[in-house]
Amino acid sequence: MEKKPFVTKSQVEEIVKTYPTPFHLYDEKGIRENAKKVKEAFAWNPGFREYFAVKATPNPYILKILQEYDMGCDCSSYTELMLAKSCGFDGKHIMFSSNDTPAEEFAYADELGAIINLDDFTHIDFLEETIGHIPETISCRYNPGGVFELSNGIMDNPGDSKYGMTKDQLIEAFKILKDKGAKHFGVHAFLASNTVTNEYYPKLAGELFELIVELKEKTGCDIRFVNLSGGVGIPYTPDKEPNDIAVIGEGVHKKFDEILVPAGLGDVSIYTEMGRFMLGPYGCLVTKAIHEKHIYKEYIGVDACAANLMRPAIYGAYHHITVLGKENAPCDHVYDVTGSLCENCDKFAVDRKLPEIDMGDYLVIHDTGAHGFSMGYNYNGRLRSAELLLKEDGSVKMIRRAETPEDYFATFDCFDDIRITK
Structure with missing residues (x-):
């Protein structure tokens, strides 16, 4: 039995014109x-x-x-x-x-x-x-x-x-x-x-x-x-x-x-x-493949990380992954799907059988509607993503904006002698 995402590749391609990945999406x-x-x-x-x-x-x-x-x-x-x-x-x-x-x-x-x-x-x-x-x-x-x-x-x-x-x-x-x-x-x-x-x-x-x-x-x-x-x-x-x-x-x-x-x-x-x-089941993390690495194992690096979804990193929890547009392709490749944190546990999947992933492919990480975004954090200065609602009429509404560097540095405002600038 295969898990089917509630969002399609064409829908995601339209969404990212306004809201870049990664983001949590709710149905x-x-x-x-x-x-x-x-x-x-x-x-x-x-x-x-x-x-x-x-x-x-x-x-x-x-x-x-x-x-x-x-x-x-x-x-x-x-x-x-x-x-x-x-x-x-x-x-x-x-x-x-x-x-x-x-x-x-x-x-x-x-x-x-x-x-x-x-x-x-x-x-x-x-x-x-x-x-x-x-x-x-x-x-x-x-x-x-x-x-x-x-x-x-x-x-x-x-x-x-x-x-x-x-x-x-x-x-x-x-x-x-x-x-x-x-x-x-x-x-x-x-x-x-x-x-x-x-x-x-x-x-x-x-x-x-x-x-x-x-x-x-x-x-x-x-x-x-x-x-x-x-x-x-x-x-x-x-x-x-x-x-x-x-x-x-x-x-x-x-x-x-x-x-x-x-x-x-x-x-x-x-x-x-x-x-x-x-x-x-009514939430997912949508992320994009941005790097591939070929050493002792095959790695796919995505633009999300454990700061966006920490359950796999801290529990070894399984979250199913769909490569959008390749739902019917054979799962004949074995990957570790990783994020960018300076922690080796920052992996959404280990030795996961998936279709061949090309750079730019969109991945849906399933079942993040609970204990997904809410457990996010800012390690490595990573910023939490936006939350979006896929409405019943097919439109998308932003229900929480993505964090910015200004948000991250806001609590330093008590120090008059320090100003963080770009």
Whole structure:
């Protein structure tokens, strides 16, 4: 099975007349269609809401699209909260899930009326001291410890994670928070990352549903929502089948009816905070081949680098590559596709079978719509690229301009004796 880009060679050739490579490109049609599918998959739950993980793609134009589908923002920092506020999200549509949280961030989240999701038992007193009260609606993050395993071999290790509270801490936290004035409660957990299986959310939901039944019995708290967090992944490699959100939603529905409805908790709302599933496949990095090198291996140098997409460099993550205009050509060449950073890990692909690449060819690096641009950086003085939106009518809109040297040097302005000039 081959991954097909959502943009064609002719479209890219037209785009680069205005916006030079490299750039991140997002597919508005794909984003909207996926948002509708997510809403439909959980329509059985009247209170359902997706709180998009802002860290995945922190762009106001993207957030405003999702806002049209009544989605909210999952924020984890002061600036992400600022972004959500600036886009017009009210407090009910902002989930603040942070860890090792500075006091000013808790204060700002409370000022916005955001739902605060406490990561640790000790944060109860810290929050109260910071804002002078405990909010009426509060959430707590749960960590079951041990190893989380699915039948298809996917594993993760919550016991080695810095996030969340133990069950005993969670029970005690609910009691204390209730005594301090909290009236409505939620539970949150994240147990596995980028799962490409329809099994993950239903299994997680089952564990959390059983947990809140126990919490209800032992604390008497009014539990209003369960946040399944993220973890629903995408198939980065072309040999995997994508998750089916309709099947996932129905799997959660089944657990809901089996566990919560008999316990008198049939009015609990389901929240999610997906990033990768919401945006990953609907973004790509478009770059141009500018050099070739023939030594002990064959190299293709492109005008993007790990500063534009760092996942392959730091994780060894696979991102599929399409050479535009050569989609049907045989993949009979083996290349390392590299960027220009002074780091040997600055490679988008290693020993990748691709069609013969000529200088000037455009390469689409797939699945960069989440954790792509957002993880960019300025090592070697490299500048982050533009972000473009391929609109439903085929036109292109710049939704973030490319950085300039002036941006890079702007923070030196405090030094009167130094002026950077061209």
